[in-house]
Amino acid sequence: GMAPAVHAQAAVRWRLASSFPKPLDTIYGAAEVFANAVKAMSGGKFEISVHAGGELMPPFGVVDGVQQGSVEMCHTVPYYFYGKNPAFAIGAAIPFGMNARQMNAWMMHGNGRKLMNEFYGNYGMLSYAGGNTGTQMGGWFRKEVKTVADLKGLKMRLGGGLVGEVMAKMGVVPQSIPGGEIYQALEKGTIDAAEWVGPYDDQKLGFAKVAPHYYYPGWWEGGPEVDFFINRKAFDALSPENKAIVEAATTVAAVDMLAKYDARNPEALKQLIGAKVKLLPFSKEILDASFKAAQQVYEENDAKSPEWKKIFADFRAFQRNQVAWFRVAEGRFDSYMQSIKL
Amino acid sequence: GMAPAVHAQAAVRWRLASSFPKPLDTIYGAAEVFANAVKAMSGGKFEISVHAGGELMPPFGVVDGVQQGSVEMCHTVPYYFYGKNPAFAIGAAIPFGMNARQMNAWMMHGNGRKLMNEFYGNYGMLSYAGGNTGTQMGGWFRKEVKTVADLKGLKMRLGGGLVGEVMAKMGVVPQSIPGGEIYQALEKGTIDAAEWVGPYDDQKLGFAKVAPHYYYPGWWEGGPEVDFFINRKAFDALSPENKAIVEAATTVAAVDMLAKYDARNPEALKQLIGAKVKLLPFSKEILDASFKAAQQVYEENDAKSPEWKKIFADFRAFQRNQVAWFRVAEGRFDSYMQSIKL
Numbered sequence: 035g036m037a038p039a040v041h042a043q044a045a046v047r048w049r050l051a052s053s054f055p056k057p058l059d060t061i062y063g064a065a066e067v068f069a070n071a072v073k074a075m076s077g078g079k080f081e082i083s084v085h086a087g088g089e090l091m092p093p094f095g096v097v098d099g100v101q102q103g104s105v106e107m108c109h110t111v112p113y114y115f116y117g118k119n120p121a122f123a124i125g126a127a128i129p130f131g132m133n134a135r136q137m138n139a140w141m142m143h144g145n146g147r148k149l150m151n152e153f154y155g156n157y158g159m160l161s162y163a164g165g166n167t168g169t170q171m172g173g174w175f176r177k178e179v180k181t182v183a184d185l186k187g188l189k190m191r192l193g194g195g196l197v198g199e200v201m202a203k204m205g206v207v208p209q210s211i212p213g214g215e216i217y218q219a220l221e222k223g224t225i226d227a228a229e230w231v232g233p234y235d236d237q238k239l240g241f242a243k244v245a246p247h248y249y250y251p252g253w254w255e256g257g258p259e260v261d262f263f264i265n266r267k268a269f270d271a272l273s274p275e276n277k278a279i280v281e282a283a284t285t286v287a288a289v290d291m292l293a294k295y296d297a298r299n300p301e302a303l304k305q306l307i308g309a310k311v312k313l314l315p316f317s318k319e320i321l322d323a324s325f326k327a328a329q330q331v332y333e334e335n336d337a338k339s340p341e342w343k344k345i346f347a348d349f350r351a352f353q354r355n356q357v358a359w360f361r362v363a364e365g366r367f368d369s370y371m372q373s374i375k376l
Numbered sequence: 377g378m379a380p381a382v383h384a385q386a387a388v389r390w391r392l393a394s395s396f397p398k399p400l401d402t403i404y405g406a407a408e409v410f411a412n413a414v415k416a417m418s419g420g421k422f423e424i425s426v427h428a429g430g431e432l433m434p435p436f437g438v439v440d441g442v443q444q445g446s447v448e449m450c451h452t453v454p455y456y457f458y459g460k461n462p463a464f465a466i467g468a469a470i471p472f473g474m475n476a477r478q479m480n481a482w483m484m485h486g487n488g489r490k491l492m493n494e495f496y497g498n499y500g501m502l503s504y505a506g507g508n509t510g511t512q513m514g515g516w517f518r519k520e521v522k523t524v525a526d527l528k529g530l531k532m533r534l535g536g537g538l539v540g541e542v543m544a545k546m547g548v549v550p551q552s553i554p555g556g557e558i559y560q561a562l563e564k565g566t567i568d569a570a571e572w573v574g575p576y577d578d579q580k581l582g583f584a585k586v587a588p589h590y591y592y593p594g595w596w597e598g599g600p601e602v603d604f605f606i607n608r609k610a611f612d613a614l615s616p617e618n619k620a621i622v623e624a625a626t627t628v629a630a631v632d633m634l635a636k637y638d639a640r641n642p643e644a645l646k647q648l649i650g651a652k653v654k655l656l657p658f659s660k661e662i663l664d665a666s667f668k669a670a671q672q673v674y675e676e677n678d679a680k681s682p683e684w685k686k687i688f689a690d691f692r693a694f695q696r697n698q699v700a701w702f703r704v705a706e707g708r709f710d711s712y713m714q715s716i717k718l
């Protein structure tokens with residue numbers, strides 16, 4: 035066949051600010067997987083340097099950085115920016131939200147990506163999925179918590195998003211502490227509990243020694259999506275092939291992160307159980323009270339933020355259908371597999 | 377910065393043979409998603425024409441086609457080639473195997489892709505994931521089946537892989553019938569039951585009218601992987617950037633297919649239930665007997681095929697860890713969500 039006209043692609047150099055520290059290797063590493071894929075696909079003509087949290091700007095300053103154009107893109111969890119507008123949380127995870135697969139379905143073939151990008155447009159950004167951890171664990175507790183009464187006054191380190199407001203309604207006193215300082219706070223008893231991610235990441239921080247009651251599930255993070263946010267002007271300036279390359283590379287990174295967590299968590303969990311960790315489910319009483327408290331927070335957000343209200347209505351309607359379907363083939367298959375000895 | 381040396385990428389034209397007919401639009405369409413991504417990322421310099429099942433070669437002749445180099449690649453379900461060697465089935469789905477996420481984890485960060493590609497090397501091919509349907513349904517039955525005794529002599533249309541052998545051990549008489557002829561066979565009573573895919577695809581074939589008992593789960597397809605097989609010589613002849621583009625585009629297609637099924641199945645299921653379909657779970661008796669029969673088939677395959685034996689041992693060890701982990705955070709989150717009114 036005829037060779038198409040030769041045209042040289044201009045060299046493109048971008049910077050990506052991550053919200054994550056390098057030791058959180060699975061999450062942080064997804065940005066490197068992304069950048070490597072872009073470089074390989076473009077034959078080295080499009081290079082993106084990846085900068086760990088704090089290197090170019092504070093970890094939670096990355097959205098401002100992208101909006102202002104000081105970096106072309108970032109890798110972060112949208113719920114960190116809940117304070118700007120609660121609608122950010124829906125793009126990552128809300129308590130009793132969707133699992134990883136359901137979230138993908140909403141984003142890709144429901145209205146999810148479209149609605150979120152309309153909203154992110156207010157910040158001069160567009161988003162692509164950049165990973166998922168799967169359902170996280172509910173965290174490490176110095177003492178057992180069986181009832182809602184056990185939560186009253188409990189000082190608990192929590193991550194981003196709505197969970198702090200939901201927990202506060204149940205009497206928990208949310209604490210904001212960087213990952214590196216959690217161990218010491220638990221050891222000293224400055225805090226009573228802390229949630230981080232899941233077995234693979236948690237094991238490295240050694241919480242088992244100081245707070246051996248390891249609860250599940252992290253009902254506030256059933257399938258948290260990590261995102262790439264890209265400055266729209268920078269994106270629009272790309273050639274059509276580089277746009278397609280960026281989009282595909284985000285997918286490569288997103289799939290890779292979840293597969294990596296799924297492959298790594300089981301072994302870490304086994305080792306934790308071997309180290310005498312007490313693996314405990316949250317009681318139905320606690321889950322039910324948490325779910326009820328979450329509905330109140332949703333309603334408060336409906337009143338506070340029209341963006342939340344619009345996006346949440348679509349999210350919840352989609353979720354209802356998803357859960358009804360996952361109850362059937364997928365749910366029954368999984369529950370049967372979990373009931374037998376392989 | 378300095379622009380890298382300009383070099384013209386030669387135009388590349390490939391042909392892809394699909395095993396699927398166009399009306400199976402979600403599965404068939406994934407090959408088009410793939411080809412469109414390759415074209416966009418390469419700026420039109422790499423074009424892949426997609427040919428529906430039967431257009432260039434018979435739907436189940438595509439592995440021979442790739443091996444012989446009459447096409448550069450195909451899009452198919454590896455278990456169709458179970459007759460060549462049972463190890464093919466492990467690359468797609470085996471009864472009581474892994475779900476879609478677990479399969480991805482094994483392929484990408486366990487030994488899955490490495491072991492399967494060693495095996496596929498015997499056919500001059502390499503593989504990439506090219507989609508997943510999620511857990512399929514167990515099929516349509518003219519009459520209720522409650523016990524293993526109810527399965528004796530039952531003529532059931534089944535797809536590929538090991539399920540026929542497992543079902544035969546329970547007295548079922550497996551039938552091989554193309555999709556387009558199932559409806560009539562059920563209507564006439566030539567067969568008693570038929571499995572196809574899930575609500576979205578099944579609804580279009582109208583089985584509800586002639587076999588209204590719709591069972592779940594399809595325990596033989598907990599997370600069937602659809603694959604792209606590529607002729608190794610053709611792949612090796614690609615430039616490094618085109619190799620990277622092909623790899624990323626397979627991921628885009630794979631993620632898109634599962635998200636599309638997850639988005640489409642719930643609405644179809646609702647409509648089926650509205651049309652008086654009787655949605656029924658397989659009884660524990662039937663599941664337990666099927667699981668036992670599957671173990672026998674696994675053992676027979678261990679004796680027959682050293683390739684099966686090697687790959688299955690790794691698959692099963694990985695699966696044990698996966699299921700133990702999914703029982704915790706992910707499983708408890710899903711089961712709680714399925715227990716409440718959203």
